[in-house]
Amino acid sequence: MTGVRLSTSVEPERLVKTHCCFCGQQCGIQLKVRDNQVIGFEPWEEFPFNRGMLCPKGVKRYLQGSHPDRLTTAFRRDSSSASGFSPMPYHQAIARVASEIERIQQAHGAGAIAVLGGASLTTEKTYLLGKFARVCLKTPFIDYNGRLCMVSAGAANKKAFGIDRTTNPWSDMVGTDVIWVAGSNVAECSPITTNYIWQAREQGAKIIIQDPRITPAARTCDLYLPVKPGRDAALFAGVLQIMIERNWLDHAFIDEHTVGFDQVAEYCQSWTLSRTADVTGVPQRALMQAAEWWGTAKTSFLFHARGIEHHSNGVQNALGTINLVLASGRIGKPKSGYGTIVGQANGQGGREHGQKCDQLPGWRDISNPEHRRYIAGVWGVDEQELPAAGVDAYELFRKIDRGEIKGLLSICFNPKVSLPDNTFITRCLEKLEFYTAIDFFMNDSAWHADIVLPGSLQEEDEGTVTQVEGRIIKINKAVACPGEAREDWRILQDIAQALGRPRGFTFEHPREIFEELRVASKGGVADYSGVTYEKITQQLGVFWPCYSEDPRTGAPIDDHLGTPRLFERGSYNPVAKGNGPFYFPDGRARFNVAEYRPPVDDACDEYPIYLTTGRVISQFLSGTQTRRIGPLVHQYPEPRIEMHPRLAAKLGIADGEWATAETRRGALTLRAQVVTTIRPDTVFIPYHWAGPKSANQLTVAAQDPISKIPQYKVCGCRVRKAGAPPDYATVLEPQQ
């Protein structure tokens, strides 16, 4: 029997071409829609980045919309209710939020209200949120969860290149000689990138992976560098020193296109091979091998992610990688590039248009008078009225603790799970006079809110996102918001309206917001002015910068295709004005001395083991979505504490037994997973869970002095066999 197609199930009314709602890869996917419900998915094989490929989260993401926990009304805190919350009509909730904001601002000033945003929002929403904080609320205190994600890379890119974007499309990777992956669990955190790496290897590339754990991609790599957590800057300095000694350098490139090499070379002198090996825990032979492959390659890629960025030395670590790239001269070419692998959906776009505390749209600087004037003009306000730079997301909580900030509006951020030392965060949330949370599910932080407003799922709204390669893509609406839930941008506008400050917040459609964003970004480094929804759809993505005026002549153009590859020789950019490919007035890239500093709260006699944290493939960020998707929960139901058999033997812990990890902040008890694939001096705990299973009870709130990223990836810890199972072990609990 051949050819009879089995017709077994509900057929969708239509397929909506859009993208996954989770990580920064932003895989194309088609959602099956019927009766205003997403009922399944179909691969979208034409989308060039992933060509139909998806990870398990992408496969099951369609299940979130029909979850019974989906918020369809507003809620208010109500101690008389069994859950602690009662539903209330949406417009009453908005009125209450506005009156409390008004009250707090009158009593304590505009800056007593803070806003927290997120990098899973569309660029339109992040743009509107930044404008809402500065123009409607007039508060300087806005920041976002990209603070926990890409800011170290962003700060390093700014210092070295004057622009903050991955340099090449991923398709450039195939055919390169060497790929160095520093601190990125590619297979679990950006799975689609794996195929690009494997394909490059098939064409002859050598793969170097630097990680304290043998991740799935590291298992078959050509060179595995088992770096001790928090020692990355030392490793890069040591490798560069070998390259200098062996003269594996591109002198012509260094002379012509960079400044600052001599200072870096001087710093690296102290990083002898033996000292580097001692500090990093990577054997000398492996360091030599890495330097030789990297130093003598003709083409190469270097990627890094949170593994080297989540450190109190995160910017220096990222600068260390950039120094290796610049010394090799391999950047701005078809088979050679550099980039950070962003974590969140809009990790790139969400950091460009103004929800960051020191930034205005177009990657402009809020303390630059010229930038302020331009944006104030777009927004129709007096430049003097625009607030100054605020503070980072963690400092914002310290301000809450000190009573300086009394009210908080959060969207797309679950600080109770995702911030380090989260016992402190919980205390701060309870200290707030008034807390409004916007979300589509009751996230763990929202349980501390006074009002919860029902926002939109990604598939319930339209807009753009800029994915890992710097490609702007289009999110399409598949279904309408259920019940009284509404698009997040409408909620912000409703609050502005209720506050009696509607000016600038009367958009009817995301497209209108995007049109204003195009103008606001024009002339900035992240120039989106030539991007239209239609161009994105036609080209299957547009790489920024994409100009509406020829940067050389100022003549209007409407056919600029975008900029897939940065820093090509002879390329023109509006900062260098023809002086060179990099985004500084002289057109040259900057070497920066990337100094090694030991981690804060490093392992010591009292806390002798390194604790590091990260993700698993089936969960995403703080788990608000993925802990509600059954098949993903089933795949990895609860966090385990991963340790090497040597450490386990020493501690008397067997695989599957309960083990307690303790740091200066707290303790938690999880089952042990005893595996040879982790350094014996290190334990690993994934961070997606809340409450007694939350890894961030243990992590330290030390931050990088430049980027303010928290040091999630290392702190001193001690581990013992648990005397008894934890309380939660016997309780049938919801995953949330």
Added chain:
Amino acid sequence: MAKPDYLHFFIDPNRCIGCQACVQACSECDTHRGESMIHLEYVNRPESVQTVPVVCMHCEQPTCAEVCPADAIKRTGDGVVQSARKPRCIACGNCVVACPFGVPELYEDRKIMMKCDMCYDRTSVGKKPMCATVCPSQALFFGSREQIEQLRPLSTPVNTFQFGNQTITTQVYAMVPRKLANRPSHVDVTAAMNEHPRSRAVSLKVVSTPTTPADAAALDADPFAEIEV
């Protein structure tokens, strides 16, 4: 219609990252919703992250069908071995025991054997199987011989397997490296921490319970044998 005969299924366990996208996607199929027909297992998680995906190999002479007393397992003209036919299957489990690849599974509650049918609802109308479409590492690949030869120059497709005296030829190919790797895959971090690498990982048994003085001495002699804490 039938599965186009120039398109084949290729499995490359070297590429597998154990993400389970295939498993999750397989369970979305309308013909067996909620159940995955793919098996994806760790080989030995305590000592490696290696995983192996197993789909039905679609044998030329399917052992499962040969041992079926009810003649419930049919092979279509285009070579795809189907799940058991419901009216015939007596859920005896012969096929489960006999399959050399361990593919068929008995669903006791439904009294039927089900297995991978290479997404016949898709492949018979010119689409790729769902697992091979979504697989992020392309450990599961569906395409032509020419494509695989161009894309995977380091390995060669193999479809003949020897199990004891039984030689099996399959529709599905396994990708085998052309050259044996000159170094073993990374399975134990401590091997990479050693200045002088050993070819094999230290086994858990030796480390946790040194039974002979020689073993204990070997540990002592290794500067990395004691954890640096």
